[in-house]
Amino acid sequence: EIVTTQSPVTLSVSPGESATLSCRASESVTNNLAWYQQKPGQAPRLLIYGASTRATGIPARFSGSGSGTEFTLTISSLQSEDFAIYYCQQYHNWSPAKWTFGQGTRVEIK
Amino acid sequence: QDQLVQSGGEVKRPGASVKVSCKASGYKFTNYGINWVRQAPGQGLEWMGWISGYNDNTNYAQNFQGRVTMTTDTSTTTAYMELRSLRSDDTAVYYCARGPRSVVLPAPSDLWGQGTLVTVSS
Numbered sequence: 001e002i003v004t005t006q007s008p009v010t011l012s013v014s015p016g017e018s019a020t021l022s023c024r025a026s027e028s029v030t031n032n033l034a035w036y037q038q039k040p041g042q043a044p045r046l047l048i049y050g051a052s053t054r055a056t057g058i059p060a061r062f063s064g065s066g067s068g069t070e071f072t073l074t075i076s077s078l079q080s081e082d083f084a085i086y087y088c089q090q091y092h093n094w095s096p097a098k099w100t101f102g103q104g105t106r107v108e109i110k
Numbered sequence: 111q112d113q114l115v116q117s118g119g120e121v122k123r124p125g126a127s128v129k130v131s132c133k134a135s136g137y138k139f140t141n142y143g144i145n146w147v148r149q150a151p152g153q154g155l156e157w158m159g160w161i162s163g164y165n166d167n168t169n170y171a172q173n174f175q176g177r178v179t180m181t182t183d184t185s186t187t188t189a190y191m192e193l194r195s196l197r198s199d200d201t202a203v204y205y206c207a208r209g210p211r212s213v214v215l216p217a218p219s220d221l222w223g224q225g226t227l228v229t230v231s232s
Contacts, residue, residue, distance in 0.1 A: 034218035
């Protein structure tokens, strides 16, 4: 099973600054990597898919990059509504499929 | 608009089973699949498995093999997840999320249900 590891566990950032979150897969998932945002009491929301494509309605300050085993989510100029937990998920077309999530990165106000 | 609406919260005894439903609307059910994801209190997201809305093919995570069954009813555009032999550590919010109709067509979960809290307690 592919292991997906996120770092750091917690990121303290001041509003207006940028944040860089990392996700590593134990085997290549090409670009089949998504990022989700989750706020307390809410379902996750898709931010990025295909490693770098923003989902519908997602602001341009969210950007994704990477391929293979190393991926990055960058949030530029953090807004108050961006403080949340972020998860990556690989959804590679293995057979049988085993689509694992990372353990999450909490972005908190510094 | 596209929507997934899940059934209400459940309280179960250890050893019992629970069946959570996920009603899809606003899109063609058979063009997609449904993932099931759970989240224990204060913990991260755990992928449980996937079912195709097209042909009922399934893939289950290793942790749930033999204990989970995912089904669909295309006449009512509803997906179901049944988890058996419940333990206290199965207490979690269970989410359904729209996914690909085939595992060879990789796609993320772009639409999520509101979640169903399942509490397992004696």
